[in-house]
Amino acid sequence: MGKIIVTGASGAFGSAAAHLLLQRCAPQDLIFLTRMPEKLKHLSQAGADVRAADFDDPASLRMAMAGGERMLLISTARVGTRVGQHRHAVEAAVAAGLRHIVYTSLIAADAPDNPAIVKHDHRATEQIIEASGLQWTHLRDSQYAEAIALAMVIPALASGHKPDNCANGKVAFVSRDDCVASAVAVLTQEGHGGKAYTLTGPDLISVPEALAMASAIAGKPIRVEQVDDDAMFAYFDSLGVPRHASDIVPDGPIPWSSDDMVTFGTAIREGFFACRTDHVERLTGVPPRALRDVMTQYAGAWPQ
Incomplete structure (x- = not known):
């Protein structure tokens, strides 16, 4: 080789x-x-x-x-x-x-x-x-479990709420x-x-279910606010997130765009991520980790 x-x-x-x-x-x-x-x-x-x-x-x-x-x-x-x-x-x-x-x-x-x-x-x-x-x-x-456990859960725990346009679309977070x-x-x-x-990971879970899991692990409330795509754009606008990839400032504080994130949520809502396979285990010989396991690993970084 x-x-x-x-x-x-x-x-x-x-x-x-x-x-x-x-x-x-x-x-x-x-x-x-x-x-x-x-x-x-x-x-x-x-x-x-x-x-x-x-x-x-x-x-x-x-x-x-x-x-x-x-x-x-x-x-x-x-x-x-x-x-x-x-x-x-x-x-x-x-x-x-x-x-x-x-x-x-x-x-x-x-x-x-x-x-x-x-x-x-x-x-x-x-x-x-x-x-x-x-x-x-x-x-x-599939969507990374670490992205949920860190980038999504930390601000949701800090504020106590999370606007979300994924509805009840399922993802096997990996x-x-x-x-x-x-x-x-x-x-x-x-x-x-x-x-x-x-x-993919082993379990098909919606974003609201994932946040409820994090809330239970942390012992702190997270209120999920179901919104449409326009409201999701408005939320990211309020955070100063650029709308389009072409608007991203090189080496700036926010390296991603809201049209990327909002359409990602749309894809989840419409079922494009609702897929669970055994490919990780077939390739590695080891079952994939569950989202709860990843959340528990990173819970020490969550706001107290």
Whole structure:
């Protein structure tokens, strides 16, 4: 087996994948790409090859990928403009002679009627990879349980209420750790080329049910206010969240847009995330973690 590349190795997903790969592979067989190599000195000290790479500088990417065989392409955070970045990465992978790209995508990315605008970035990237001539595997992640346990629950507990446009749409929230473990399994096993896996947790739960669970764990009330999409936009406007990806200030305090979040809620409400699979366990050999387990892990960070 040739060398394994992980892009964005200084990010949360990439860093977790790097550490898990170091437990399973010889360090000299691992290449970790990042815009900030100084953040990954601990990985180079462990024997891995840490290389500077910038998706906005395509000329640098082919050299950064030299010698690799399989690559975990972790989607970048720039909603609305990241397809170009991903295209640069795929083109560099082809030029560098890679054999297989594993991509972190989104549940229901291939559903034509999915209203979540983020799915356009993911499906476009999937199609670029499929057209590259390389082997591919798409990992279509459900919503992260950690995002619920932290980004959603903390402000809801602090204020005692949460406006929500998801209604009673169900989601099988998945731990990011399980998605990382699934990605590492695909990178280190044979037989996954040309396949798309939908990675979910074990339980279909609505957002109001998830917040009720958090309320019970914390012993503090959360009142869920069911609102329509327009009211959800107004709520984000009140927080100063930019409406569109094109309005996001680079390196600003809020790196996401409300049209992304509101249409995500619409997709949940309309049932596009109401899917539960056994793919995590099939890939890793371990059942996926429940949302309650993830919430309990992070409850110490909740407001008292």
